[in-house]
Amino acid sequence: MAGKKQIILTEVALRDGSHAIAHQYTTEQVTAIAKGLNEAGVPYIEVSHGDGLAGSSLQYGLSHTNEMELIEAAVSVCTISKVAVLLLPGVGTVSELKQAAQLGARMARIATHVTEADISAQHIASAKEIGMEVVGFLMMAHSAPTAKLVEQAKLMESYGADVVYVVDSAGALLPHKVKERITALRQHLSIDIGFHGHNNLSLAMANTLAAIDAGATRIDGSIRCLGAGAGNTQTEVLLAVLERLGMYTGVDLYKMMDLAEQVVAPILMVPQEITRDNLTLGYAGVYSSFLLHAQRAAQKFGVDARDILLEIGRKKVVGGQEDMIVDVAAELARRKEASHANR
Amino acid sequence: MEKVKVAILGSGNIGTDLLMKIQRSAVLELTAMIGIDPLSDGLQRAREMGVEVIDTGVDGFLARSELADIVFDATSAKAHHVHAEKLKAAGKITIDLTPAAIGPFVVPPVNLGEHLDECNVNLITCGGQATIPIVHAIHRISPVAYAEIVATISSRSAGPGTRANIDEFTRTTSRGLELIGGAKKGKAIIILNPAEPPIIMRDTVYALVDESFVDEDAITKSICDMVAEVQSYVPGYKMKGKPIFDGNKVTVFLQVEGIGDYLPAYSGNLDIMTASAVKVAEQFARHLQARVTV
Numbered sequence: 001m002a003g004k005k006q007i008i009l010t011e012v013a014l015r016d017g018s019h020a021i022a023h024q025y026t027t028e029q030v031t032a033i034a035k036g037l038n039e040a041g042v043p044y045i046e047v048s049h050g051d052g053l054a055g056s057s058l059q060y061g062l063s064h065t066n067e068m069e070l071i072e073a074a075v076s077v078c079t080i081s082k083v084a085v086l087l088l089p090g091v092g093t094v095s096e097l098k099q100a101a102q103l104g105a106r107m108a109r110i111a112t113h114v115t116e117a118d119i120s121a122q123h124i125a126s127a128k129e130i131g132m133e134v135v136g137f138l139m140m141a142h143s144a145p146t147a148k149l150v151e152q153a154k155l156m157e158s159y160g161a162d163v164v165y166v167v168d169s170a171g172a173l174l175p176h177k178v179k180e181r182i183t184a185l186r187q188h189l190s191i192d193i194g195f196h197g198h199n200n201l202s203l204a205m206a207n208t209l210a211a212i213d214a215g216a217t218r219i220d221g222s223i224r225c226l227g228a229g230a231g232n233t234q235t236e237v238l239l240a241v242l243e244r245l246g247m248y249t250g251v252d253l254y255k256m257m258d259l260a261e262q263v264v265a266p267i268l269m270v271p272q273e274i275t276r277d278n279l280t281l282g283y284a285g286v287y288s289s290f291l292l293h294a295q296r297a298a299q300k301f302g303v304d305a306r307d308i309l310l311e312i313g314r315k316k317v318v319g320g321q322e323d324m325i326v327d328v329a330a331e332l333a334r335r336k337e338a339s340h341a342n343r
Numbered sequence: 344m345e346k347v348k349v350a351i352l353g354s355g356n357i358g359t360d361l362l363m364k365i366q367r368s369a370v371l372e373l374t375a376m377i378g379i380d381p382l383s384d385g386l387q388r389a390r391e392m393g394v395e396v397i398d399t400g401v402d403g404f405l406a407r408s409e410l411a412d413i414v415f416d417a418t419s420a421k422a423h424h425v426h427a428e429k430l431k432a433a434g435k436i437t438i439d440l441t442p443a444a445i446g447p448f449v450v451p452p453v454n455l456g457e458h459l460d461e462c463n464v465n466l467i468t469c470g471g472q473a474t475i476p477i478v479h480a481i482h483r484i485s486p487v488a489y490a491e492i493v494a495t496i497s498s499r500s501a502g503p504g505t506r507a508n509i510d511e512f513t514r515t516t517s518r519g520l521e522l523i524g525g526a527k528k529g530k531a532i533i534i535l536n537p538a539e540p541p542i543i544m545r546d547t548v549y550a551l552v553d554e555s556f557v558d559e560d561a562i563t564k565s566i567c568d569m570v571a572e573v574q575s576y577v578p579g580y581k582m583k584g585k586p587i588f589d590g591n592k593v594t595v596f597l598q599v600e601g602i603g604d605y606l607p608a609y610s611g612n613l614d615i616m617t618a619s620a621v622k623v624a625e626q627f628a629r630h631l632q633a634r635v636t637v
Contacts, residue, residue: 316538
């Protein structure tokens with residue numbers, strides 16, 4: 001590995017994947033997956049409700065199992081891997097962060113909308129204080145110009161973040177846009193830069209490679225694509241690609257392939273593919289976790305899920321605003337009824 | 344009857360909005376605006392309006408404490424901890440608009456008449472003022488086991504105080520949902536949306552009620568009555584559509600448009616706080632007046 005470029009991976013299936021299975025993870029599933037990831041040598045495993053700590057709610061979906069139990073279960077089988085947690089200020093608070101740290105979580109990822117980094121100061125500082133490694137996670141990165149992203153990333157750096165991520169929550173970024181953003185962050189920040197992709201436009205891998213090419217060294221993936229929307233960059237595929245590119249991850253490819261096939265695949269409600277609704281997420285620039293909520297609302301109100309997602313995109317709805325989905329669906333249904341009545 | 348003298352502590356967005364609202368009160372007379380930055384927009388506006396300006400903070404006011412009997416604290420939770428002690432010692436009534444939550448909570452349409460003999464009451468948060476009345480309206484018909492609210496405000500209307508301590512918002516609002524709304528368990532979420540033009544404040548209320556008590560008509564009527572009551576002091580407060588019933592889950596969408604006193608109309612979050620604060624202060628003022636007359 002001497003001389004090889006090193007990429008540090010974070011597996012997000014036990015957090016981002018929570019969206020895809022409507023937050024129904026069981027302790028047994030999490031234990032089995034975390035055990036496999038640890039044996040394969042994955043450096044970081046993120047475990048939380050899909051919307052981060054304290055995300056279990058009527059707004060986002062109630063967790064089947066309390067996330068603190070899931071975190072504890074993952075920690076109990078990790079000897080190499082470190083367990084990470086996600087926290088969205090406004091949803092979770094420092095008290096949940098401390099609870100997770102006490103259970104053995106070692107890395108805190110503090111996520112805000114790309115323009116709202118200043119609400120993370122309190123959480124980043126608290127996580128540092130209790131000895132956690134801290135990642136600043138700038139979501140919906142496609143929705144702000146690069147200069148704004150740089151300004152916000154610098155805020156997170158100033159609060160004490162060890163790493164800042166460009167998070168393509170909508171899977172809407174194109175490779176040249178990823179390159180532009182990562183390059184700018186490398187120029188203006190002295191901490192490590194990461195990239196988190198979604199595969200809604202089938203660009204997660206291309207975007208990840210563009211990010212690495214521009215200098216990102218921390219990369220997120222989800223095994224078997226178990227993430228929101230069409231999933232993230234598929235971890236085991238990324239491993240193979242990086243190996244072919246002559247880069248080093250320290251993760252065992254065969255073990256990850258087996259884990260994906262034998263343990264993760266059976267958990268998926270449906271195999272991850274780019275369906276018309278997933279594609280619409282990326283096309284409209286909508287937060288990937290809106291998928292199942294939009295599909296449910298479409299059914300309830302008798303409208304097309306794509307129309308809901310496009311309208312959500314037009315309204316510039318940000319991550320966390322799941323309540324807008326029912327509101328928009330009801331509005332579309334009213335409009336549809338009115339246009340029928342006029343015929 | 345003579346008006347009751349009041350002062351505003353804090354010259355940020357909330358303090359300046361109060362400055363404009365109190366002018367319309369038939370019961371309150373604004374005698375001082377207190378800040379720490381003589382150049383702040385709030386203090387300059389107060390000066391222009393002929394209001395006495397004190398730019399040396401709470402201590403500057405206490406040196407001339409005869410100026411007011413009721414003080415609105417529109418600073419920050421941290422600062423309020425210091426102010427509360429000092430104002431209490433000086434015998435002042437404090438209406439606290441920070442999420443410090445030292446004094447008991449007040450939400451006008453639920454418990455306005457209570458706590459009139461306290462020297463410090465707290466207004467919870469903007470999200471709390473918007474949603475707790477609805478939770479209470481549901482709870483008075485069918486016991487609420489769980490209430491969850493999501494407040495979405497435009498990025499422009501979230502001041503530095505809110506941003507620096509967003510945990511206080513979720514914590515204080517959750518407690519308010521339980522203590523005043525009546526929910527057995529409360530949860531609050533706040534989201535900032537940077538869209539331009541800025542979005543109007545939205546609040547969504549979810550309540551899980553006792554399954555054997557889902558009287559849709561009675562709950563809907565109770566909610567509509569409550570909306571009208573809040574509208575009496577926050578004209579831009581409205582429910583979008585009708586309550587949605589899904590088994591024992593009740594969902595209510597609210598929108599709060601401000602009347603644009605200081606910040607533009609999208610800042611309903613500001614408006615509902617200051618309008619509630621004025622309403623509470625007026626109640627205290629009438630109580631003081633009654634005491635004087637007796």
